[in-house]
Amino acid sequence: MKRAFLWVLVLAAGTVADPASAYDSVDPATAYAMATSNPKVFILDVRTPEEWLWVGHPGKNAAGEGAALDGKVVNISWEKEKKGALILNPSFLTDVAEAFADDPSIVLLLMCRSGKRSAAAAAALEAAGYSVLNVATGFEGAVDSRGYRTVNGWKVLGLPYTYSGAAYPD
Numbered sequence: 001m002k003r004a005f006l007w008v009l010v011l012a013a014g015t016v017a018d019p020a021s022a023y024d025s026v027d028p029a030t031a032y033a034m035a036t037s038n039p040k041v042f043i044l045d046v047r048t049p050e051e052w053l054w055v056g057h058p059g060k061n062a063a064g065e066g067a068a069l070d071g072k073v074v075n076i077s078w079e080k081e082k083k084g085a086l087i088l089n090p091s092f093l094t095d096v097a098e099a100f101a102d103d104p105s106i107v108l109l110l111m112c113r114s115g116k117r118s119a120a121a122a123a124a125l126e127a128a129g130y131s132v133l134n135v136a137t138g139f140e141g142a143v144d145s146r147g148y149r150t151v152n153g154w155k156v157l158g159l160p161y162t163y164s165g166a167a168y169p170d
Contacts, residue, residue: 023122025136028154031109032058034133036068042100043069044108046078046121047139048086051113055140058111058154059162066160074099078112078121092121093128104129111135114142114153 026034034041035058045057052075059073060066076095079086089095100106108130110118115138122134139161141153150156 023126023132023134025115025134026109027152028135028137028139028157028159031111031133031135032069032154032159034107035072035109038107040103040105041072041107041109043073043111043135044096044121045073045075045111045139046118047075047112048077048079048081049075053163055113056155056161056163057139059160059164061160061162066162069160078117093124096125096130104131107131107133109133109135111154112138113140114138114149 031043035043043058045052047055047057057073057075058066059069076092076099077089078092080089081087096108100108108122108125110122110125110132112118112121115134115136118134118138119136122132125132135154137152137154139154140149141156142149142151144150155161
C-alpha cells in the first residue's frame, strides 16, 4: 500500500512539476562516453518494447562497435499500450528498483525516441531518489523540416546500436 501511494505521489510530482528543471540533460555522445567508462552508469531506455526491437537501441553493432554497452542498457517502458492507447506503466518504479537492485550509487541515463518521455520518467525517478540524467535528444532525435528524425539523436550521430536482444521483461 505504501509503495502504491508513493507511486501516485511520484507521478503527480512528475506531471505537475516542470520536468525540464528537475534534472540535468546530456547529449547522446556524452551519454555513450559516461555509460562505457563508468561501471555505475547505465542507460535506461523507456521506450516501448516494440520501439526497442523495431527501431533499435544502444548496443554492439555488426562491426563490434559498442561492445562496452553490453549489460549497460536496459529497457523498462515508461508507458504501456492498453486497448490501443498508451498509459503510464504502473510498475515502472518497481521494475527500475528490481533491475538495478535499488542501488543508490548508480546513475541512470534516461532515453526515449526524442527526449520527451524520458524527461517525464527522469522527473519521476529523481523524485523517488535516483540519480538521473536525461538524454535530451533521445535515440532518434528531433525532426527536420521534412518531418524526418535526422537531426541529433543517438542513431543520427552514428553511435553504436543494434536491433538484437530482448527488452526488459514486463
